[in-house]
Amino acid sequence: MAQTLQLAATFTLLPTNHPNKHSSSPIMCFPKIRAEISLQEHPFPPNAMRRKLDSSWIGGFSLGIDLGLSRTGLAISKGFSVRPLKVLELRGQKLEMSLIEIAQQQEVDEFIVGLPISSDGKETPQSNKVRSVAGRIAIRAAERGWRVYLQDEHGTSTDAMNRMINMGLSKTARKQSHDAYAAMMVLERYFSEHGKGTEMVLPKQLDLQEKLRKGPSSDSDDLDFF
Template sequence: MINIAEQEEADEFVIGLPRSFDGKETPQSNIVRTVAGRLAIRAAERGWRVYLQDEHGTTTEAVNRMVNMGLSKSSQQRKLDAYAAMMVLERYFSTSGKDAEFVLPKNLELQGKLRKGPPEDDDFFSDED
């Protein structure tokens, strides 16, 4: 995942956090938190951030979107996870990340790297243009 992020020049991760219908966390939520915590450590080494975004209801939203688009049932089944992930990202961006939970590593040195942010991209600021 880190390698893909480097190739795509991403510096943030948004992970869907599952919750029950009443908004409470589930055993799956604990697993996601564990994975997000591990990723946050690796990401923070590069100055990258990890956020948890509530994903409750995104599967239903994804199905509704695909139905409205006229996708066939078989197409809906194949694309459900991708569309639900898109719903998580839309939710994150529509609130400018305000409803997301920042996953902060406990290590103070890594927290310092997060404060500094990702390293500057020298190609972006070159004078060759």
Template sequence: MTPVAGEEMQQPEGLPRGVRLGVDVGDVRVGLARSDLDGMIATPIETLERGTAVRRVVEEAQELDAHVIMVGLPRSMNGTEGVAAQKARTFTAELMVSLSTDAPDIEVRLIDERLTTVSAHKALHSSGRKGRKHRQVVDQVAAVMILQQALDTERSTGARTGERVEAPGVHDPAQEETR
């Protein structure tokens, strides 16, 4: 859907215009990506150290006036959740605590991201980047892939995707996972 000169991009009905952030949680590093205001394309922002990542994601969300943060949830091929998924959920819980005081209006969603890091390594290898240098940017590339997948799903369905994460102590069954 390409706009005609002078026309503004139309958001899918029900989705407000605004920046979305994508996050790929690793053991040591966290990749961060952003969308444009119309939610069309994801681009990398930076690779964060795990220890300061929550604070930086919140700062970036506030600076960009982000509406949603999409955090990758690495499930196994059969859909079960292992250690990596638990680490993503722990990161998301830390993020929710920080957002509840600093930016309570920002929505957080967990996005199924099976094989995203593997795909990111393959993309970097295909682009000619040496394997040793992958670690510097692979988390950013994975964050872009997570966010782009979510943006594409939003555009095709007209609704947010993934599992909505509630603030600690809040549960709304109407906001469960949609795909």
């Protein structure tokens, strides 16, 4: 089984000294709020967040996933440019194993799974199915030190169709590639928000959590990925 861990930015108030006419002591005022990201708040930060904090950090590729009832779209990126990868017409264990194999081939170390959200900000019946699949993927991924995150995918299907139309793709090409472009939209949103607001799908098994802490690197058993 797996649980989710909400990742959000921490907010720090920045005080400024403002003199008080009736006192010799300054009053601490808080005229603005600045969003700050702290790795201490996120034991397993997504790649986009780490790169925001440390531009020299390399890490692996991120695999965007748009889960459908019968088709699953994939996209890939390291944050510089996002490209559609392929569409899988698989379900169940065959889909899960195929995702792991593709991740291995593409040097992926995290999965960004689109989570269906309605226009009023609530989850849909499909959301539960996505969470279930993401939980199973997370267990397989954690065995290799890879992480799984959920990303709000509201509106990405429409965005994907508009993107393909603007690119001049034919109706047939749009039908064949729509799921992969939807995954691309999910991944673009993830990187544009630097991973803030994602949910990590965290396996409950402590041994798997330890593998996540160590990360995918096998160069040294004493080297922590985070």
